[in-house]
Amino acid sequence: MFEPKEVFTTKHVRNKLPPFIIKGMLDSIMELKKKMEVDYLQTFDISVSPDKKTTYISHFQEEPQYNTQLIIKNVKNNYTGTVFIIDNKEYITVMEAEEY
Secondary structure: OOOOOOEEEOHHHHHHOOHHHHHHHHHHHHHHHHHOOOOOEEEEEEEEOOOOOEEEEEEEEOOOOEEEEEEEEOOOOOOOEEEEEEEOOOOEEEEEHHHO
16 A cells, blocks of 8 residues: 555645645555555644744544644644545555545
8 A cells, every 4th residue: 555656636735735744644645654554544633823934733543543743834724624644555645534
């Protein structure tokens, strides 16, 4: 799972999330691979500070259980919600949870 391959990002995610944050989520998955097996479904809950200057991302998976917190500072972001990153073995898809 999550070997180098083509990554597709839905229109909703492209329009709402800065590319730097999407890259940070993909990098988090690659770091996780160094520690343990990764599930095909990675979940990211995103929130922002009141001044919109800090983004908090909770990255987790169900099997095997894993959870970590990412903090990205000084990147303008207004998006809050849940993003799924899914590896279907042919390609990787980044989408909002509502699009699943």
